[in-house]
Amino acid sequence: MSEKKYSKKHEWIMLDGDSATVGISKHATEMLGDIVFVELPEKGKSLNKEEKAAVVESTKAASDVYTPVSGEIMETNQPIVDDPSNVNKDPENNGWFFKIKIKDKSELDSLMSQPDYEKFVKDNPN
């Protein structure tokens, strides 16, 4: 396992060999509030970096979730579709969204480390 990285759009990504697991940050879930609906991408779908990959809805509004890297969707986390509150309960672990086969590992270089992301959140509170 390698270091967890974060995007400016509040996704986290954890690399494991040629694939990576993606979810939304704890900060994102706190901003969204109670998540009541999740729509995940279809398996096998190819997506480009920063393309819309999933949708989360709180009681208030719908938000898009983007993929921080390009690649092909390998697996999605059905338990967060069946019970969306699983995202709020454990956003950066059991509340993961999808696994993606990474096309170009160099895309990870532009993402933030955890301390950098924390600073980013502090500087951009909304």
Added chain:
Amino acid sequence: MEKTALYNFHKNSGARFVPFAGYEMPIQYKDGIVKEHINTRQSAGFFDVSHMGQFFVYGGREIELSLEKIIPLDFKEIKLNQSKYSFLINDEGGVIDDLIITRVENGFNIILNAACKDNDIKEITKCLNSESKYELRKDLSLIALQGPKSETILETIIKGVKELKFMNGNYFEFLDKKIYITRSGYTGEDGFEISVPNSIVENLIKLLTDKNAKPIGLGARDTLRLEAGLCLYGHELNQKINPIQANLKWAISKKRRETGGFKGWENIKKDLQNGVSKIRVGIKPAGKIIAREGTKIYSNTGQEIGVITSGTYGPSVNSPVAMGYVKSKFSEIDNKILIEVRGKRHEGTISKLPFYKKSYVK
């Protein structure tokens, strides 16, 4: 941006603020919308609704006749301390605002939506004759205490409130001041709306929180009223929708439905006699899909038949809920429809309202 007298209380309670009708209002507190919603249904929650207008008109029969031009109620039938839900009507029969009006000593108290209140007051005072006295009470806060434990909690603070019947009010003593309380609300729960001077509203809130009533934000207020099938101005109601289309015929007094005599009567009479072309309905999307305001509605053969005006997840019914307008011939309960969300059509059903059964004290 205006602030209510409870701004600091909200801030200290971990509120997240949003601009709403020119006020900085709490959308939620630390617990979040779902917990706040459930807490109101199962126990008791209080809402700061001080942004709403508390407008008073004073006078005798002459002001009743003036108000009857713009509010379709039979004012003779409203007893002292009785509240009625109704509207301000425009020349075309459209809704300028929805409101609660209560007969008080020497006149009427009208509760107006925050976003509409300035215009409402213009429209109301246009109908009054020049000697009529009126005032917008900015010195008063308005607190809605809602939920099954409201009565027990408020009775320990203010003796006698338990005697109030639904949609009735009276004066009570609180900290040596005379305050007006009605048994009403907008959540589908039993509860009270307490009009209290800004100078002592924090004292009231302290006592409510001591009794374990929780502060509830605008977010849960919206999910609660939607589950209860209640309209929100600017969504289900606006100047281009009349009360018959909004399925709120009951909020026009029977006598006024027969004899008219208020603004927009010609249009309303036509809709009463011939039926409406579109009508407000409840909609239950299938599965978990949430249909937000603006979502298009189609018949199951693909014809566009209407639009969603409010939609969210209903925490107490544990499913998505929505309201909207459809062409009348598709408005039958249990009728299957399609709703288009993010370019895909999903199944839904016309549902009876409310989604969540009310428990008012009669």
